[in-house]
Amino acid sequence: xxxxxxxxxxxxxxxxxxxxKVGTDAYLxxxxxxxxxxxxxxxxxxxxxxxxxxxxxxxxxIQSAKRAFSTRYPNVQFAWSYKTNYLDGICxxxxxxxxxxxxxxxxxFDKALQNGVPGSQILFNxxxxxxxxxxxxxxxxxxxxxxxxxxxxxxxxxxxxxxxRPKVALRVNLDAGLSQQWDRFGFNYENGxxxxxxxxxxxxxxxDLKGLHCHIGTFxxxxxxxxxxxxxxxxxxLRVSQELNVRLEYIDLGGGFASHNTLKASYLGGPDIxxxxxxxxEAITSAIYKVPMKASELPMLVLETGRALVDDxxxxxxxxxSNKRSAAGRRYTVIDAGVNLLFTSFWYDHKISPAxxxxxxxxxxxxxxxxxxNIDMIREYVCLPLLNRGDHLVxxxxxxxNVTQWMQFITLRPNVVLVDRKGxxxxxxxxxxxxxxxxxxxxxx
Amino acid sequence: xxxxxxIAISQSGYVFNPQTGESFSLNPxxxxxxxxxxxxxxxxxxxxxxxxxxxVSQSAFLCDLDDFLDMLHQYDMLTNE
Numbered sequence: 001x002x003x004x005x006x007x008x009x010x011x012x013x014x015x016x017x018x019x020x021k022v023g024t025d026a027y028l029x030x031x032x033x034x035x036x037x038x039x040x041x042x043x044x045x046x047x048x049x050x051x052x053x054x055x056x057x058x059x060x061x062i063q064s065a066k067r068a069f070s071t072r073y074p075n076v077q078f079a080w081s082y083k084t085n086y087l088d089g090i091c092x093x094x095x096x097x098x099x100x101x102x103x104x105x106x107x108x109f110d111k112a113l114q115n116g117v118p119g120s121q122i123l124f125n126x127x128x129x130x131x132x133x134x135x136x137x138x139x140x141x142x143x144x145x146x147x148x149x150x151x152x153x154x155x156x157x158x159x160x161x162x163x164x165r166p167k168v169a170l171r172v173n174l175d176a177g178l179s180q181q182w183d184r185f186g187f188n189y190e191n192g193x194x195x196x197x198x199x200x201x202x203x204x205x206x207x208d209l210k211g212l213h214c215h216i217g218t219f220x221x222x223x224x225x226x227x228x229x230x231x232x233x234x235x236x237x238l239r240v241s242q243e244l245n246v247r248l249e250y251i252d253l254g255g256g257f258a259s260h261n262t263l264k265a266s267y268l269g270g271p272d273i274x275x276x277x278x279x280x281x282e283a284i285t286s287a288i289y290k291v292p293m294k295a296s297e298l299p300m301l302v303l304e305t306g307r308a309l310v311d312d313x314x315x316x317x318x319x320x321x322s323n324k325r326s327a328a329g330r331r332y333t334v335i336d337a338g339v340n341l342l343f344t345s346f347w348y349d350h351k352i353s354p355a356x357x358x359x360x361x362x363x364x365x366x367x368x369x370x371x372x373x374n375i376d377m378i379r380e381y382v383c384l385p386l387l388n389r390g391d392h393l394v395x396x397x398x399x400x401x402n403v404t405q406w407m408q409f410i411t412l413r414p415n416v417v418l419v420d421r422k423g424x425x426x427x428x429x430x431x432x433x434x435x436x437x438x439x440x441x442x443x444x445x
Numbered sequence: 446x447x448x449x450x451x452i453a454i455s456q457s458g459y460v461f462n463p464q465t466g467e468s469f470s471l472n473p474x475x476x477x478x479x480x481x482x483x484x485x486x487x488x489x490x491x492x493x494x495x496x497x498x499x500x501v502s503q504s505a506f507l508c509d510l511d512d513f514l515d516m517l518h519q520y521d522m523l524t525n526e
Contacts, residue, residue, distance in 0.1 A: 010471065011516050013467060014470055329519055388509070
């Protein structure tokens, strides 16, 4: 006789409550495949936990973003934010779609060069550029975004020593109407720092001033902030043209577009409140058009969005290791992917789906990772079907920042694969081995 | 180990405990296990029956059964008679 599918026994208290405006838990569709490749096959062949990226989603995201802006503005350039995800396979895919590289360190600069990006298509941001980094950037013809006066004078020295004119843009911070103003990067717009520095740069006579850059924050859910920033940047570009007689080639609005993740303590889910690319594009381009510039003088619009392009293209597949009860009887489930791999679980309630069919019975669960650390909690409250050891889960929207901010802590980092448009699977990064870690250590002499 | 005789259990898995006034719901596996307990079956017999009918190993079911019995204790639904 064929055995029936098993579900562990469940007894659940029935609690009478007043009717509320929030409905019962939505039905969670099990996720059985990624772009047609069965989850079970992926985990059998590449192990667990496993990061999976979808080429289809990556390409459709960047194409949607480009369409939203290029149908509203004549000259748009995306630059892939390396820090969001600098796996070579991911970067190369964005470069193949026409994106330049936006880097924030010498390490990322070298990675971009090795990915075949010409220096003339690298934007060098960040507050930490060594003299050697600056020299390399100058010699490669990259755009150097000046963050502070120390950097400006260091670049001046480099220019003198190598006899070249660096291509530069000024990093500007500004009031975009947000409750928290990001003023760490660059020079302030409202108090005149930015204008004074632009004048200083022109007086120094050593630089080719090419653009203005700002980065108003991260996971910005209101398009009004971008509208305010875009208008201020465009007005500053116009003033540079009129008073310093320099026609700027670009204004760069940085990154910060929200993905469809759900921030912790958010009343509504990310998909309900995150603006679309069209929403951002409409706000930004409409604001630039308020500034009286001739069509032929409109600067190129550069966008460094990372998170919104890659987050929903990444999945983390995981396996249930054990079930237990809290002192109060709450279900605790331990899985093999923890905060060592999922840094973003500190600020997101990641959507989690079962990877196998299940019945109508659910329970409230606290989901822990495998680390012997109390902080290793992936979801404090999540409603899931009755999971057993060995069952699989799919954690969604993990493509941004996790494979750059992950930690080699307690255990080794797993494989990362790409499912391409033909349904083939290829490794983007091999799982670490003990030797990868030990190989860097030196014996005591 | 037996289920308290005054616990009412419907065919669909609705449970009412008149001593505490609490209500519970059971899934189908839980209904089967409770019926076996009501019939006076021992732990080993329950394991034998469930693992012969369902796709589950003995060790996995033992783990789930322990947890389930523990919850029945917590809800004052078992006696040690």
